[in-house]
Amino acid sequence: MRYDSITEAIGNTPLVRIDPAVHGLRHIDLYAKLEMLNPFGSVKDRAAWNMARAALPGAGERGETVVELSSGNTAKALAVIAGMHGLPFKSVTNRMRIAEVKDLLLLLGAEIEELPGRSECLDPTDTEDPLTLFHQRLNESGGAHLHTDQYFNALNTEAHATGTGPEIVADLDGRAPDWFLACVGTAGSSTGVARALRAHDPAVRVIGLVGEKSDFIPGIRNIDEVHEVGLFDPATYDTIESVGADDAIDGMLTLVRRCGILAGPTGGAAYHGAVRHLQSLDAELTGPVRRTAVFIVCDRVESYLGYVKQRRPELMRRPPARNSVAALSDAEVRAAQVIEVADARKWIAAERPLVIDLRSSFAYAALHIDGSVNIVDELFDELVRGGLPFGKRQPVLLACPVGEQSARYAALLTRMGHPDVRSLAGGIIAWRDAGAPLVRD
C-alpha cells in the first residue's frame, strides 16, 4: 500500500478474533479492534489528527505552539503531527507517570510542563488550582497557542464516529456487534464508536470501563475523573464498570502471551473487563445463534515495562547472578577482613593497596581519599559477576559510606579467591570523623 503521508495510514485498523480457547466464551465471538496498529502507536492518532488537521495551516502562519493536556498517547501523536508541520508542541500534565512516555516525548521534540502536586498546607480559600491557571493562560489574548482540547473537542468524538465505528460495522459484514466495550479516557473513542454503532443498530450494548479509584492504569480515568471530561456523558453507556490495575496487567498478559497481541495495560483492562462482563451473559445463552462483542486495544506494551516491573516484578524474574553479594551468607560477611581508619592509613602508606571508592561519581568528585579509584557500586557489581577485576597479588581496600557495602564486596572477593582484600571500617564517614584527609581533585 502506497501513501503520500504517514497520516494517511491512520485508521483502517484490523479487527482480530480472539481464540475462544483463550477467553472461554461459548456463544460469543470476541473481537479486538487493534488501534495499537495506528502509525504513531495508539487510538489517539485518530483524534489527534482529526483535531489538528484543519487548524494546522493557520497555526503555521501565526507561528503557534500546539498545546494539549495529555499524559501520553495524545501528546505522542500531536508531537509527531506538530513536528511534521514545523510547529512546536507542548504537553501540560499532572498525570504523566510513565517514564518511557516522557522520554519518548522529549525525543520527539516536545516540551513537557508538569503541574505541581496538591498543597500540603492547604488553603481552602485558594481557588487558583493549577488547571484553572492553565486555562486562564491559554485564554489570555495574544497567546500563540493551538489548544486541541481533547477532553472537550467534538472533533475527538467525530474521528471515531466516522472512522473507528463504521470500520467495525464493515468488518462484521455490515452488522453492529451485540456488545461494545471500551476504556474511558477522554471518552472520545467510546462515545464516537457508540454513536456510529447505535445509528446502525440501537440494540447494541455499550460498556464503559474505568479504573478503580485507589489504583492507576495509564490512559484510563477513574469514576470521579470521568466527570471532569467534557465529552463524557453517562447516557452513552449502558453500564460503567471498574477494572483494577492487577486485572489490567493480567488481561494484558493474556493478550501478549496467548493471542499474539502486544497490547498495553489499557488494552489488557478492556480485555479483562470484556470477558468479565460477558461471562455470565454467555452462560445464559443457548442455541446455535452466535453473538459478537468488540473491545478496543488502545496501545502497545513496550512503553509500560517499567510500570509492570514496579507492580509485578516477578513477571520479569532473572536467574540469580553467579558472583553476587546477594548470595553471601551472614557468616561470610561477618568474616570479611575489615581495617580501622588508623591502620588503613598506615597500610596505604606502607603497601599502596588499590583503594576503590564504591560511591557515586557525584559524591566521589566532591571529596575522596587521595589516590583512590572510583568504581560505583552498580558498575562494580557487574564487573565482579564476570570474575576478579584485578590480580590476586594486588592488595585492595574497599570503601563505601559506612563500611557495610564494602564489607559485603570484600567477602565476595574473598570467596572468589582474592587473598588480601579489606573493607574500610566505618567507611568514608569514619575516615572523615577521624580527621583523615579527603581531597577534591
Added chain:
Amino acid sequence: MDTGPLYLEPRLAPRLAALLGSPPFLHMLADALGSPLNVLLPDQAAENAEGFRSVYRRHRLGGQVFFAHKANRSRSLVRRLTTADAAVDVASVGELRRALGAGFTADRIMATGPKDPAFLWLAARSGATVNADGPGELEALADLVRRHGLPRPKVLLRLCEFETSGPRMLSRRSRFGTSVKALGPLLDLLDRHRDRVDPIGVAYHLDTTSADEKAIALEGCLRAMDDLRLRGFQPRVVDIGGGFGVSYLAHAAQWDRYTSELAAAVMGRRPPLTRGGHGYGLHAEGGTLRGALSLYPAHRPVAGAGYLDALLSQPAPTLGRALGTLLLESLYDLYTEPGRALADQCGLTLARVLEVRRTDAGPALVRLAMNANDVALEDHGILVDPVLVSREGGPAGPPEPVGVHLMGNLCLEADLITRRTVFLPRLPRVGDLLGFANTAGYCMDFGATHAQQQPLARTVAVRHTGGSWRWCLDEEYWPIEEYGPTSDSGGQA
C-alpha cells in the same frame, strides 16, 4: 447513588483509641475544665519522632528531626520531645523562648520563618541554627553579630525555584527562600561575612504533596552543596523541611466513596452532602464537573515517616541514584522539620453538645460548646468524623445512623464546625461529648480566638499508666514521672 451513611472514621493509633474508649475520664475532664478542651498525648510525639529516626537509621543517615513547633502551641509536646531523639524548629521569638525554657539546648534548635531583630538576636545569642531566608536576613544577622559581639551562628541557606532538565516541573511560587539562580551572589555575601556566619548547608521546604517535586529540590540542594564547597566552605547539612503528611482516615474505601458521592452531589445526581450545597472547590458547568477538590487528601497510603522513607528511596532525577544514598555517600547529614507528622495521633479536641434540634427538612442541628476557630479541621480542608463520647447513664437505644450539621457557639451564621453533613452512628444527646480526633497538628489552637468572649480551650496532657489515666494541665507538664505541684509554675518560661 449511595444512600447509606457516608462515614469518614478517623484513624486511631492505640493511645488515642484507648483515650476515646474512656468516656468517664473524658467527661470528668470536660466537667472540670469546660468545653472546648484539648487533650494531648505527649508520649505519642516521642514515638513519632522514633519513627522518623528509624527511617534515618534504615538509610544510615545522621542528622536531626526538628519538630515544627508552630503546628501546636502547647508546652507538653515540646517538653516531652526534649527527652526524645528529636530537636525543635521555632518560627518566632516566643517559640524560641519556649524551646529554650523546655530544656532544648541550642544545638537542637533551628530558627525558621520570617524573623524580626529580637528573634535573630536571641537565636544567635543562644547558638541556635538559623535557617536563613535570603541575603537581607543574612546581612541583618551578620550586622547583629558584629555590633553585639555574638558567637558566629550556624546558618542554613533556604533555596527555592530549583531548575529541572527535560520535563519542566511547575511548582507553586513560594514567598520564602532564595532562588538557586541567585546562589552566586548569596555566596559572595557569605564570603564577605566569613568570620560572622558559618554556613553549614542548604535547605528547602516545598508546600506540596508531590515527592517528584521534592526529589528535584533535594537534588538541587546536593548540587548547591558542591557550589558551597567550591567556595571553600565545608557544608555538611541538607535540610529538606517538612510536609510529610498525615493520613487522617481509617479506611481508604470510605474516602473514595465519600468523594465520589460529593462529586455526584455537585452534579445534582444525589441530595447535597453539605449545608447549602457547598462543593469544596467543585462546581458543575454544563453537565461537566469543573474546579478542583480543595480538600486535604485525608486518606494517604504513604504519610509521615513512610513518606520520608519513600522520598529517600526515590532516584534523583538526573543523578539516578537513590536520594538517601547520595546524601549518605556525599557525607551529608539530613535535617527534617515535620510538624503535622510529628503531632500525628497526639491529641484530640472535645466539645460538649449543648442542643440537638430536629428540623423539618434536612439534617438535625447539633450545637456545640465550641466554635469553628477551636477546631481548625475545616480551615485546613480536613474532613473527618468526630467520635461520639456518650455520657454515662443515658438510655442506650439501638444505634441509628443519622446525618447532622454541627453548629458553633458564635452568634454568626457562618460559625459551622464543618459545612459537611456529618454522619454519626446515632443522634447525640445534650451533655454528650464529641471528640475530634487527631487535631494536634495545626488543628488544635492555630486559629483559636477570644471572639465574643467565648472561652478558649484549656489544654491538658494525659498518659495511661498503671491501669489508669493521669492528667495535668499542659503548662504543668514535665517529662518526669512525678506529677503534682512543682516549684516552677512552668508558665513563665
